[in-house]
Amino acid sequence: MVDPKTEENSEDPDDSGIEKVKRLWRKEKHDPNNMSFLEHLEEFRWVLVKSIAAFLIGAVSVVIFMDDVLYVLRLPLLQALDKHGEVERKLEKVGFTEYATVFEEQGVGLTELNGVAKNQDSERLLEWGVTDEGHQEQIIALFDPSDRENQYLKALTPFAVITVILQVFFLGGLSVALPFILYFVGQFVLPGLTDKEKKALLPGCIASFFLFVSGACMTYFLILPLSLYFVMMFGNELGIAWESGAAPYYTMVVWMTIAVGTSFEFPLVLVILAWLGVINTKQMKKSRRMVFVILMITAALITPGGDPVSLSLLTLPMYFLYEMAIIFSRRIEKKREKRELAEQ
Numbered sequence: 001m002v003d004p005k006t007e008e009n010s011e012d013p014d015d016s017g018i019e020k021v022k023r024l025w026r027k028e029k030h031d032p033n034n035m036s037f038l039e040h041l042e043e044f045r046w047v048l049v050k051s052i053a054a055f056l057i058g059a060v061s062v063v064i065f066m067d068d069v070l071y072v073l074r075l076p077l078l079q080a081l082d083k084h085g086e087v088e089r090k091l092e093k094v095g096f097t098e099y100a101t102v103f104e105e106q107g108v109g110l111t112e113l114n115g116v117a118k119n120q121d122s123e124r125l126l127e128w129g130v131t132d133e134g135h136q137e138q139i140i141a142l143f144d145p146s147d148r149e150n151q152y153l154k155a156l157t158p159f160a161v162i163t164v165i166l167q168v169f170f171l172g173g174l175s176v177a178l179p180f181i182l183y184f185v186g187q188f189v190l191p192g193l194t195d196k197e198k199k200a201l202l203p204g205c206i207a208s209f210f211l212f213v214s215g216a217c218m219t220y221f222l223i224l225p226l227s228l229y230f231v232m233m234f235g236n237e238l239g240i241a242w243e244s245g246a247a248p249y250y251t252m253v254v255w256m257t258i259a260v261g262t263s264f265e266f267p268l269v270l271v272i273l274a275w276l277g278v279i280n281t282k283q284m285k286k287s288r289r290m291v292f293v294i295l296m297i298t299a300a301l302i303t304p305g306g307d308p309v310s311l312s313l314l315t316l317p318m319y320f321l322y323e324m325a326i327i328f329s330r331r332i333e334k335k336r337e338k339r340e341l342a343e344q
Helices: 004-009 016-028 038-064 066-083 086-093 097-106 110-119 122-127 133-141 161-194 194-235 246-261 266-276 282-288 286-300 307-344
Strands: none
Touching: 016 038, 038 066, 066 086, 066 110, 066 161, 066 194, 086 097, 086 110, 086 122, 086 133, 110 122, 110 133, 122 133, 122 246, 161 194, 161 246, 194 266, 194 307, 246 286, 246 307, 266 282, 266 307, 282 286, 282 307, 286 307
């Protein structure tokens, strides 16, 4: 009768050393507690390699669709110009005043007209009430994005275009790759967390994602268009023509979107601190006035012009999130108090 241990330890002459190493590596890979420092370092190296690969793939994807990406980043500016009456001004310039009213009634703005002109889509113009083919051609030429007059962003320095491309390359690539990078980092960190921390990780990640996207969307669809419109309107009253360089504009859009999205994460930080017992709701309630002032200062630093509209649009939602953080923190405290009473 063969001893199982002897059979297990017996060497297969056909089994190479490389296969044994692979088998041992696969066996220990799923048990982080038995991994040595060098093995952890090797895992971390692969996290870096996969993260860099994800970034490069994301950056290349952004470069391939560079024209579409830049168009998306220009949309807040087009919306602001639309509110400022750019469509009406252009149509009046060529004597098409009647179409300005028609477009306004149907909610057709500068963004839609630029899209029609870019795609040479005369059928859409026909749907909007432009039946004359000659007028269709004139309107398409009037709102053609490639026309120099319709290029509202200027290259103010010789290398401004290169700056824009590099910014979109790095920041766009990072934005596309970030979910994958966080996933790779999570795979590396997760085995070292306690059961309690693992339970809180998924809700925390979902809340973090939701808060960041909410802040970014509010910036893109609300704060930026209204801020730009306010600046244009104010400049028009003072007789100052509005003009922006391409590099400063794209920098403002990208960094402001990231900044507001990140600032919306602060309530989650407060809830985590309350969960850890570092702060409590009494301290948070007493600090309301000070927090409101800090939020106003933060909003003034983030918004491009520091105008009252932007300050209000950013400060009030962040303060609302602060109040929500107090409510969630209080729930956590109540659960902790009940658990402590039950243990006694």
